[in-house]
Amino acid sequence: MKQQFESLNCDERKKALDVFEAIKNRRSVRAFTDEPVSDTKIRKLIDAARRAPSAGNIQPWEFVIIRGQEVKRELCKVAGNQNFIEEAPVVIVVCANTLRSEHGYGSRGVTLYCLQDTAAATQNMLLAAQAMGLATCWVGAFSEEEVIKVLNIPKSIRPVAIIPVGHPARKPKIRLRRPLNEIIHHEIFGRK
């Protein structure tokens, strides 16, 4: 680790380590304690989310913050009964505002950019949570149609992720990653 940062000064190295530490230590947590999460912290997460880059700085994101038990229960149901969604003190539903992206970029905006932009925003949120000692899980398996009904989401807004936020009740598992040499390609992808 040390060697990889040798050309950075002390301050830069410390920051790089902290950012990398958050990136490395973030885990999907699927069990939460009752400990509440303040509105201030949730706003901080959304503030981190909106700092993400977006195509043309269009910022095609909307965030629904849910604390009510009944709505959380409904979300849990339409996400294949993943019970930890209901357990979390706060659930954030990340939505893509496809209209904003369509205005800027047509169909590539709708089918690509607004999904990438909201995913980058979500990742910022997960890392900020990790750094703040909060636990999260990126849930993608749900019926969009049903979430739209539950949250009264208007046309042209698409729910793209459900993020339960809380304090971890269990130590999450370490998941292995594909080796670097398998995912890195030099100059071209295949042999020409």
Next chain:
Amino acid sequence: MKQQFESLNCDERKKALDVFEAIKNRRSVRAFTDEPVSDTKIRKLIDAARRAPSAGNIQPWEFVIIRGQEVKRELCKVAGNQNFIEEAPVVIVVCANTLRSEHGYGSRGVTLYCLQDTAAATQNMLLAAQAMGLATCWVGAFSEEEVIKVLNIPKSIRPVAIIPVGHPARKPKIRLRRPLNEIIHHEIFGRK
């Protein structure tokens, strides 16, 4: 800022600040100096990328690292002649391995998860770069078909982002963000 982290201990607060600082200070940089970027640093960026969460931990990402001037020039051409792509000492093309996602999740894997997963990985990379003093720009406007030809990318692999990496030649502009109160919705999206 202080107030927002008051329930964290000193060490946690410091980390949260560094992570948030990287998130906040990252900018799209479109002018690079000649200063080279070592392979070690590039591997560190890819290592950060692969730590991203992915649906079912499928990790549908591949990274092509380009240093050759000729390939960079070709990429620049098929990305609407955005000249800074050619200027950067290293260009990373992020690809989505749609086959991996399709195996796990069918069409939702191809049209949603593998785009989100690679976007989260890309965002990790941009933040790690920021923390290491490197500059990047997330380029999404390019002909996928042409990039596939230039890099000899096989079927079922889709180039989703071009990321030039280098040292900034100019101070990048600050881009405003939509206000929190516009993007935050409570309990439901609209009025029921």
